[in-house]
Amino acid sequence: xxxxxxxxxxxxxxxxxxxxxxxxxxxxxxxxxxxxxxxxxxxxxxxxxxxxxxxxxxxxxxxxxxxxxxxxxxxxxxxxxxxxxxxxxxxxxxxxxxxxxxxxxxxxxxxxxxxxxxxxxxxxxxxxxxxxxxxxxxxxxxxxxxxxxxxxxxxxxxxxxxxxxxxxxxxxxxxxxxxxxxxxxxxxxxxxxxxxxxxxxxxxxxxxxxxxxxxxxxxxxxxxxxxxxxxxxxxxxxxxxxxxxxxxxxxxxxxxxxxxxxxxxxxxxxxxxxxxxxxxxxxxxxxxxxxxxxxxxxxxxxxxxxxxxxxxxxxxxxxxxxxxxxxxxxxxx
Numbered sequence: 418x419x420x421x422x423x424x425x426x427x428x429x430x431x432x433x434x435x436x437x438x439x440x441x442x443x444x445x446x447x448x449x450x451x452x453x454x455x456x457x458x459x460x461x462x463x464x465x466x467x468x469x470x471x472x473x474x475x476x477x478x479x480x481x482x483x484x485x486x487x488x489x490x491x492x493x494x495x496x497x498x499x500x501x502x503x504x505x506x507x508x509x510x511x512x513x514x515x516x517x518x519x520x521x522x523x524x525x526x527x528x529x530x531x532x533x534x535x536x537x538x539x540x541x542x543x544x545x546x547x548x549x550x551x552x553x554x555x556x557x558x559x560x561x562x563x564x565x566x567x568x569x570x571x572x573x574x575x576x577x578x579x580x581x582x583x584x585x586x587x588x589x590x591x592x593x594x595x596x597x598x599x600x601x602x603x604x605x606x607x608x609x610x611x612x613x614x615x616x617x618x619x620x621x622x623x624x625x626x627x628x629x630x631x632x633x634x635x636x637x638x639x640x641x642x643x644x645x646x647x648x649x650x651x652x653x654x655x656x657x658x659x660x661x662x663x664x665x666x667x668x669x670x671x672x673x674x675x676x677x678x679x680x681x682x683x684x685x686x687x688x689x690x691x692x693x694x695x696x697x698x699x700x701x702x703x704x705x706x707x708x709x710x711x712x713x714x715x716x717x718x719x720x721x722x723x724x725x726x727x728x729x730x731x732x733x734x735x736x737x738x739x740x741x742x743x744x745x746x747x748x749x750x
Contacts, residue, residue: 433490435480440530442523445502449527450476452496453535454489456716456737464494464541465531466690467524467557469501469550471572473508476500482671483547483571485683491716491737492687495535499527501549511546511553514578520553521560528564540694545569545686547666548602551593552576555610558591559583566695567591569686572664574602575610588618588652590693594682596638596662598675604658611645611654618648629657633678638662640679651698657685 434453439446457463466489470479476498480486485496502518504510512518531537542564544554551573558568559579567590574593575583591614597604615622622645629640638661645654659667663674668681692698716737717725726734 433486440523440526442526443519447502447523447527448476448500450480450498450500451531452480452486452489452498454486454491454493454495456490456493457495457535459536461493462536462538464492464543464690465528465535465537466494466496466687467542467544467546467554468496468498469511469544469546469553470498470509471546471548471550472501472504472510474547474550475509479547479550482669483545483666483683484669485545485687488683488687492691493716494541495531495537497527497531499524511549511556513549513552513556513576514582521556524557525561525564528561538694539564540696541566541690542695543567543569543690545571545690546573547571548573548664552579555579555591558589558614559585562586562589564695565589567690567693569594569689570607571666571682571686572596572599572602574606575613577609580609580613583613585617587695588649588697589614590618590648590652590654590689592655592657592686592689594657594659594667594680594685596659596665596675596677598661599664601664607656611656615645615648615654618645618652618654620645620648620652620654629679631679636676636678638675638677638679640667640677650696652693655689657682 433455436451439448468479468483470476480498489496501509501511504516512520544557544565546554551570554568554570555575557565562585569592571594593607595604595607624643624645627642631639638659641658643656659677661675662677665673665676666682667677718734718736719725
């Protein structure tokens with residue numbers, strides 16, 4: 418008799434590398450934390466994700482609170498968490514046009530450094546960030562447009578200054594995730610930026626809106642997914658409107674104020690990014706379920722020590738997929 422015991426975990430991974438590094442830019446040491454999944458090999462090019470912290474925050478805090486690592490373990494992409502410098506008030510920040518720090522120069526240099534040391538798919542480089550990091554992601558879409566395929570902002574906004582100076586060179590898919598009760602970056606402040614990208618991308622004027630099921634009743638918030646479709650090269654301009662949500666990263670294990678748990682911002686952002694490269698739409702899937710079905714592919718099978726193996730009977734093995742999940746299986750003979 419043969420039967421299968423199956424347990425599904427949201428994530429499982431082995432032997433990843435977390436590297437604390439630095440480079441010199443403008444005679445200043447600039448620090449970063451690099452996350453390389455165990456599935457990475459130099460033989461295959463992989464996407465790169467910039468994960469930018471918010472004002473007053475750190476690269477380490479972004480790595481934990483705005484966490485993409487479990488997803489990277491199975492979807493096989495590298496994450497770079499750069500560290501911002503102090504502004505004139507003495508707190509860490511990104512300069513999206515409000516200070517004199519040359520962060521665009523630093524991030525360009527960091528990009529070049531990573532390309533020299535890892536096999537990066539230059540058509541699949543993305544930027545996401547929270548608050549000030551989200552605003553900086555908008556700046557990357559403007560000022561590093563030749564390198565950035567798509568961006569996402571959580572609780573950030575594209576400023577009026579950026580509208581005037583923005584000079585993208587290709588249609589750029591943009592996602593914003595924002596709470597209606599955000600008192601730090603008001604919800605109303607994001608509308609001009611979304612209008613800018615909807616117009617630049619030549620998306621539909623009218624949006625398609627999906628009500629996300631209110632699965633977690635105790636988070637005191639609900640979510641609408643608003644999508645402006647049919648932009649040039651398949652680009653979309655999207656908004657997750659978190660009703661009653663505050664200045665927080667949905668799904669984070671480190672909540673801040675009213676934090677929504679009907680969605681996980683990191684998961685939604687990667688699902689969004691995974692549909693696009695710098696030339697436009699690479700997947701015609703439109704729903705989360707369809708994307709999951711298309712993307713869920715077995716990467717490898719490992720034993721409890723993290724060693725690659727093949728299917729075997731009477732042993733606990735871990736089947737690692739590229740959608741942020743792993744399955745623990747015991748096939749009993």
